[in-house]
Amino acid sequence: MRSNTTLENNFTNSAYTNILSKIKNRKVRVGVVGVGYVGQALVEALLAERFETVGFDLNESKLASINHPLFSPTTSVTNLSKCEVICICVPTPVDEDRRPDISDLEKASFDIARLEKKERLVVVESTVSPGTLRKKVLPIFEKALWKGGNNLFLAISPERIDPGNKSFTLKNTPKIVGGIDERSTRLAVELYSAIVEKVVPTTTPEIAEFSKMLENTYRLVNISLINQIKGYADAAGIDIWEAIEAASTKPFAFMAHYPGPGVGGHCIPVDPVYLLEEAKNYGINLGMVEEAVRINEEQPKKVISEAKKKLNGHTAGRAPKMLLLGIAYKPGTADTRESPAIKIIHEAEKEGFEVSYFDPYVPKLNGYNSRFLTRELLEEQDVVVIATHHANIPYELIVNLDKPVIDTRNILRSYHQSVLNPNGEYT
Numbered sequence: 001m002r003s004n005t006t007l008e009n010n011f012t013n014s015a016y017t018n019i020l021s022k023i024k025n026r027k028v029r030v031g032v033v034g035v036g037y038v039g040q041a042l043v044e045a046l047l048a049e050r051f052e053t054v055g056f057d058l059n060e061s062k063l064a065s066i067n068h069p070l071f072s073p074t075t076s077v078t079n080l081s082k083c084e085v086i087c088i089c090v091p092t093p094v095d096e097d098r099r100p101d102i103s104d105l106e107k108a109s110f111d112i113a114r115l116e117k118k119e120r121l122v123v124v125e126s127t128v129s130p131g132t133l134r135k136k137v138l139p140i141f142e143k144a145l146w147k148g149g150n151n152l153f154l155a156i157s158p159e160r161i162d163p164g165n166k167s168f169t170l171k172n173t174p175k176i177v178g179g180i181d182e183r184s185t186r187l188a189v190e191l192y193s194a195i196v197e198k199v200v201p202t203t204t205p206e207i208a209e210f211s212k213m214l215e216n217t218y219r220l221v222n223i224s225l226i227n228q229i230k231g232y233a234d235a236a237g238i239d240i241w242e243a244i245e246a247a248s249t250k251p252f253a254f255m256a257h258y259p260g261p262g263v264g265g266h267c268i269p270v271d272p273v274y275l276l277e278e279a280k281n282y283g284i285n286l287g288m289v290e291e292a293v294r295i296n297e298e299q300p301k302k303v304i305s306e307a308k309k310k311l312n313g314h315t316a317g318r319a320p321k322m323l324l325l326g327i328a329y330k331p332g333t334a335d336t337r338e339s340p341a342i343k344i345i346h347e348a349e350k351e352g353f354e355v356s357y358f359d360p361y362v363p364k365l366n367g368y369n370s371r372f373l374t375r376e377l378l379e380e381q382d383v384v385v386i387a388t389h390h391a392n393i394p395y396e397l398i399v400n401l402d403k404p405v406i407d408t409r410n411i412l413r414s415y416h417q418s419v420l421n422p423n424g425e426y427t
């Protein structure tokens with residue numbers, strides 16, 4: 001009588017070899033849960049390699065943008081039952097108390113765990129704290145009687161999509177993959193090797209989860225560092241932008257980061273919060289990361305105090321008018337998640353400013369409408385703040401403006417050096 005283990009091993013082996021061969025022969029059907037900018041890039045890469053793909057999203061408009069004979073959009077999770085592979089690309093934001101919120105991931109895992117039980121590879125692409133796959137996601141499947149490494153193969157592969165980046169795409173950005181066991185890792189490597197030039201397996205999923213946190217915490221700490229150091233440079237009358245340019249001539253061990261009004265987006269300001277929370281569970285205090293998060297949150301207030309200093313009470317008796325240029329979180333996108341510009345609006349209004357904005361990518365937001373940028377509109381203002389330096393903002397209207405301009409991105413310098421007065425200030 002063959003032991004249970006042998007039977008299980010045989011089952012695992014056949015489940016594993018079945019999925020492996022289907023991936024190799026492009027016969028596997030891949031489900032993508034969450035077709036936002038990450039899921040959409042993944043779907044397009046899978047379709048380009050002729051994988052039959054099912055895209056699930058609650059928001060039908062996100063599915064409408066993909067048109068391909070091998071693509072089936074759906075708003076019903078049960079349509080994923082036919083998929084032997086399912087990739088989860090749902091957001092993992094922070095909640096209103098700035099605490100990690102993986103409820104979308106838990107819901108997606110719960111829904112997938114309730115699908116018909118057939119061997120399946122599930123890959124989580126969402127950014128999560130180290131240990132989430134093993135401690136939070138796997139138990140959801142095990143509670144639904146899936147057996148990790150038997151009929152369930154589970155891996156993490158953190159997304160590395162940079163929206164709008166033309167040089168680094170899903171295909172040419174190395175993909176980190178970590179499975180809960182060897183077979184899971186092997187299957188995930190096989191899948192991603194079909195659509196990404198370089199796949200990097202890690203020994204454990206925790207290493208893969210940690211590496212993503214490292215990437216984005218590194219970025220926040222360095223941006224907060226340059227924002228803090230700028231305060232010293234300004235006080236000392238030193239041009240921080242030229243200093244960064246000079247430091248960047250060092251061909252090794254220096255990566256330029258630039259001052260700004262704060263760090264937005266759903267990755268950089270958010271991921272370090274996940275790391276901080278998880279580190280606390282081990283009694284570890286990452287003071288430097290906490291300070292970076294604090295500095296970042298302070299930036300919008302610094303912009304307001306600079307505006308008040310430049311106005312120096314000139315508008316006594318009436319609300320000073322502030323025009324914000326660019327409210328998306330970074331140039332070239334309409335995404336306003338965690339955008340510092342929105343925080344500037346809130347802070348400015350708290351300080352009594354009358355605020356309006358112009359952003360060619362964001363026609364309306366939170367009850368405001370983007371104003372049409374004209375000389376007349378600029379003349380009406382007391383102060384102009386360049387918060388997000390979209391390339392298609394007509395800076396020629398600003399560069400000779402005889403009003404205080406707070407150019408948080410130093411974009412005007414590249415317009416006309418001639419407007420700098422001898423003290424190196426913009427007129």
Ligand code: SAJ
Pocket residue numbers: 159160161162163165215216219223256257258259260261262263264265266267268329330331
């Ligand atoms: N920012 C600065 N100074 C800088 C760089 C960025 O203030 O020197 C601000 C931006 O204005 C923005 C925020 O930080 O508000 C985030 O900018 P980002 O360029 O990091 O853009 P993201 O959020 O799209 O980050 C993505 C991330 N990619 C992934 O998570 C897969 C990040 O890891 C990349 O480093 C980044 O793109 C990139 O390098 O473009």
